[in-house]
Amino acid sequence: MIVKNINTRKVFFILFFLANLMVFAQDKLTPNDRNYTGIITEEDFRTGYTQDWFIKGFTDYKPNAKVLKKLKKPLKKHSIKVFMGTWCPDSRREVPKLLKILDEVGFKEKNIEIYAMDHSKSTKENYEANLDVHHVPTLIFFDKKGNEVNRFVEFPIKTIEKDILKIVTDQSYKNPYEK
Template identity: 30%
Template sequence: MKNCFLTTLFLFLSSIVLAQTSKTYFNAAGDKHLAGEFDLEILKSDSSFQTWYVENERLFNLSGKNTDWKNAFENSEVEILIGTWCGDSKRWVPQFVKLWNELGLEESQLKFTALYDGKELYKQGPNGEEKGKLIHRVPTFIFTNKGEEFARIVEFPVNDLETDLAQIALGYASEPNYRAATYLLELFESEPLDSVYKNVQTHFNNVYRLVGKEKELNTLGYVFKYSDRMPEALLTFEINSVLFPYSPNVLHSYGEALMDNNQKDLAIQLFKRVIELEPGNETALNQLKELQDEIDHDEERQTEGEL
């Protein structure tokens, strides 16, 4: 009886500590989410996350193949940036942790950070935990040794989790998903924007060879936009609009960024093109009217001033 009481007390106190150290917030839909660094135990014990964690953990099973390669990870750490609102995070993080445990590796080697959803802090941490890490998709698994990154998995495994980890351990890691987005992220980190524009055709050709679906750069554009990097966002959206000139969604995203940057004439051109491709797009129709009304109002004020 005494042991039972002590166990219950320990679990209760542990839950209090977790509640005090893990930042939570509620999104626009009223759902509870995590932000910033957190202890894995909260995903396993908090009812807001426990269901999807347990369900997805069950999906993974070791293949039964030789796993001697696991020894290569003994001195490694993995930083895992997730969104508790993200379907891919819900699926792959529990499976990754289960694989890590079944390999006999230590959970203490894993560091967990949750990023916000929503526009104002889109894929950002409360203390800028994502900065300098080239994060554009979640989950992202960053493998380091003595602080130096040597591999990463972006959003989902290229093959399967066990194969991807084996390749990383053996020094033959698959190139992470979203190569075009990674190219632009690394480019903007290494060169000033005026230099990028001087060689924009070369960079466009490189992106063209690497890009997958239209959402790849569209998502990256929003990451830049909502982290106060509007010049990078505009160039990313512009490149995407050339790659996918018949996509209403791509053109609309670019138009909205131009609108936010007060480039009204160019935004109007984009919204008109969106409406040509998708006549029933109410958002584009309303934004086009709003911009045209603003321009008409500005012209009236200018005329009155001249008089």
């Protein structure tokens, strides 16, 4: 009878501990959780549930070398905020391409911020506040003074690297939703 009580107590303690751990874990989502919103990095994309689509999109994309050469210098005068959804087909298509382009032109990681959003296009920390983000992905380009220059929204007009080149060289560019 004593052995049975000890085993019951151990089982109860273990179940209690695991239940509390699961509740705590729900409050501490990480970039590899499907419902994560917030800052996410290229390294985060390469691990966990995002790695299959990210690595394939990144590896398979072959940006236009001539456009990359033109893009390298003017892009360095900008910072970028990316709002995307790990659940979104457009984000899954365009974000790996963007990061491949940035890697190939030597864009500094400190000049890009990537935010994972939920289905309602928001983040828990409200990173999108006052930035008018309605579609994902939205890539917002800023000058060195922090002023918005222009934005790429959801899909390219030509190709992503050609659209970015227009944005960072102050050429006329309107995203698909701009009037």
